Amino acid sequence: MHSLENNEKVLEFIKTHLNDTLPNVALALSKRKDLPKDHILNQINGIQKSKSKFPFLKDYPDYLFGSKKNISQASSEICANFKSTLFNGTKAVDLSGGMGIDTYFISKFFDTIDYLERDEATFEISKKNFELLGANNINCFLENSVDFIKNTSNQYDLVYIDPDRKVDNQKVFKIEDSEPNVLELLPTILSKSKYCLIKLSPLIDIQSVIRSIDLPIDINILSVYNDCKEVLVSIQGDGWIHCRNWNNSNWQTFSFRLKDEKAITMTFADPQVYLYEPNVSILKAGGFKSIAKQYGINKIAGNTHLYTSTNRIENFPGRTIKIEAIEAPLKQKKQQWNLVNRNFGKDIGWIKKNYQIKDGGNKFLYACRNREEKPLFIFGSIIS
Ligand SMILES: C[S@@+](CC[C@H](N)C(=O)[O-])C[C@H]1O[C@@H](n2cnc3c(N)ncnc32)[C@H](O)[C@@H]1O
Known part of the structure; x- marks a missing residue:
């Protein structure tokens, strides 16, 4: 012990x-x-x-930490804080408690929350920490949550689940690879709760989630400083995908519905005065046409997820570049560039080596292809 x-x-x-x-x-x-x-x-x-x-923990010097795995699997304070605002009510349950970061933040919006964890060491530490944090509306159960949810007579407003991954280090992974298997458990969960919130790996394929769950859902994709951290599936939802990126102490949000995305006709243009690179949450969601439509911008090419306009679009959810030059790819001997590869057709190492590009500085070089599949170098400075 x-x-x-x-x-x-x-x-x-x-x-x-x-x-x-x-x-x-x-x-x-x-x-x-x-x-x-x-x-x-x-x-x-x-x-x-x-x-x-978890910067809030600086106010709790006696907080106890569990294993490296517990800490790396836990949600960050930024993400836990965000997801806690999605639901509120009387009674919630967290079926995969772990370090308890999510339980703790969600507990602030419910009268009570049940925390389930089957690993004894993790359970004991979290229980002590909840006392230390003064979170006395959290009831802790050292139990297999699959048995718990099947057997309980409780009715919940929210079931939250942040399952383990059965197979780690995979590039893409499916919802069925989670432990507990959320797909199998879903009918039971929904018979005991009004809502269910599922946290999935940032590596999950969004389309496969939508196909597998086959219920009305909303999806929140959370990135922090343009690094995708969590995919959150809310049941019941209304087909919205909210793409969020934490930057400058704020969540920048772009929302669209998949059924609308399918119906949009894309407009294309060669690079004009400004170049836009959507943040990773939008790219992950596949909102390629919706972003162009909502901001009135044109796409460079079908598979080149870069956009352009003549007039500047304010508050674009991603990077905005003022274009300084557009050229056929040539060797770059003098200047340093922040190189970005978007559908150039070769990997970044090859591009750097072949065109002698030195990384760094404050200017950007986008290596991409246009609608005719011709390779292009777009040079520019970042505006936002
Ligand atoms: C990804 S972690 C959860 C992290 C948590 N959301 C946080 O913010 O700290 C998953 C946890 O679920 C627990 N777990 C997995 N399957 C379980 C089951 N069937 N019953 C109870 N706990 C389970 C694991 O032991 C692990 O601690």
């Missing part, structure tokens, strides 16, 4: 080694057989990671 005490000797060691790398901490611990090695490594790793991932 995990040692949950931070005695004076342990606290002293943690304080001294707080800014060391984990291999150096492990080395120092190898000479201190009197100290609980795994526990201390977990605390130092947790404190280091929480600075960016």
Whole structure:
């Protein structure tokens, strides 16, 4: 069983080694057989990671951290905080509690929430942490949540589930690869709850989710500084896809419906004065025509997800570039460029090597292809 005490000797060691790398901490611990090695490594790793991932924890110096896996699987404060605003009500349940970050944030919008976790060490730590955080409307159950939800007579307003991935390190993965298998469990969940919110990997294929669930859903795609972090499926929904990107302490949001996307006729144009690169949530959602229609911009080519306009569009959800030159690809000997590859037909390493492009500086080079499939270099400066 995990040692949950931070005695004076342990606290002293943690304080001294707080800014060391984990291999150096492990080395120092190898000479201190009197100290609980795994526990201390977990605390130092947790404190280091929480600075960016869970900054609210700086107000709770006695917070206990579990394994590296617990911390890496947990939602970040930014994402947990966002998803907690999607639903509210009387009674919720989190079927895959883990480190409890999502449970804690969701608990603020419900009278009570049940936290389920089957791993004992994870469960014990989270239970203590909920007390420390003063979250006394969280009921903790050390139990297999599949059995729990099948057998409970409770009725919930919301079932939340953030399943494990059965197979890690895959490029694309399907909803059936989750543990517990959400697809199998869904009929049971929906017989016990008004709403269900499912967190899926940023690697999930959105179209396959829509096909597999085959119910009215909304999808929220959350990116943080243009790095896709979570795909959230809300049941019941109305066919909306909300593409969100956290930037400048704000969620920038672009929303569309898939049925409208299908009906839009795309307009194309060669690069004009401004170039637009939608943020990764929009690219992930496949809102390629909707973004062009809503902002009145033209696409460069069918498979080149870059857009252009003559007049500047304000507040575009992504990067806006003022075009300075458009050329057939040539070797770049002098200047440094931030190289972006969009459907150039070769990988970025090949482009850099072949055209002698040095990475860096503050100017952009977009390597892409136009409607005639001709390779193009578009040079420009970032505006926003
Ligand atoms: C991805 S993590 C959840 C992280 C959590 N949302 C957070 O923010 O900290 C999934 C957790 O679900 C637990 N889990 C997986 N299958 C379970 C089951 N059948 N019953 C209970 N817990 C389960 C795992 O042990 C793991 O801790």
